[in-house]
Amino acid sequence: MHRRRSGCPINLTLETFGDRWSLIILRDLMFGHNRTFRGLLGENIEGIASNILADRLKRLTANGLLSRSADPGHKQKFHHTLTEKAIELVPMMAVMGGWGLRHTSASEELSVRARILEDGGPQLWDEFMQELRHLHLGAPAPKRSVSAALQSAYEAAMARRRPSAHGPVHR
Amino acid sequence: MHRRRSGCPINLTLETFGDRWSLIILRDLMFGHNRTFRGLLGENIEGIASNILADRLKRLTANGLLSRSADPGHKQKFHHTLTEKAIELVPMMAVMGGWGLRHTSASEELSVRARILEDGGPQLWDEFMQELRHLHLGAPAPKRSVSAALQSAYEAAMARRRPSAHGPVHR
DNA sequence: CCGGACCGGTTGCAAAATCGAAGTGGTTTC
């Protein structure tokens, strides 16, 4: 596959998902609700190409970050779910999002989730990880849903920005 | 330079240093003691090529992560120092190292520093950041040196592994 | 039972990034 540059943990972490797309895909699986190829392709706001997505899904699965399973109700669909190894990247996602929040010109709507995760700290991260274990590994459901809180905060931010586009419509 | 894929903070963070070498260079500047081109080139255990190093130093400087200054005592030498923006990546380095520790086959000697940083938690990270501000930005020196502790732990691990190679020599 | 939307990709090609090795012009050290 490829040769190992060094035994440094930071380097090896980088070699596992240190390209321009792997972490984006993991982010979509963590914070979004699509697990199929088409779903991930369509949902992705950065516009990943289908050949790259196919390749990365293979690589992430080979590296033990994703698990692929058939959809019982649809012969063509496959679900890509996070493994424990990937779920343990939640703190890294939170810390990365926090840094991006402070040092890049991130858009307000997309920053809402990062801000909640950062403010929540390790305790919230653990809750979120528990929920991901429920959603992706079949573990028992936690009491309250972090993912729902993140989602509704995001939708509220979208509604603030463009009231007619994505928010709840009253007519 | 390049177009921005999206306003997501995680994506923007990735766009800032999400290639195979930028973070490695930042790691070397954080944990090593070389700041010149030759120094970084020679010290780097992954064997970065000189053209790539030159390009990345330019890019990191353009992105505000590094600052370049002339060496007063040597007309050809230039020092590359971390900016505050880069120093605030310490938590991310610590978290990444921690993940690599648990989920990759990192070598024992190179894992020692990552383990100390992870065990130390946010409090130690802050101390380390204070020290980096001293070393790279001219801030006042902190009481105790985290960097020295990391370094001596690393040397002790090296000595344990190959007593004759890098450890203190008594003759 | 048929047409169109949907499924997970693959293919072909161009552009960009990376790599490894060698070289450059100048400086400092011995």
Next chain:
DNA sequence: GAAACCACTTCGATTTTGCAACCGGTCCGG
């Protein structure tokens, strides 16, 4: 004065990425 050191640059080969079109199969509404 020579050798080592300095920060790069240049070159050509290889690899990776990006883009758009295409593919055969499946599902769903009428």
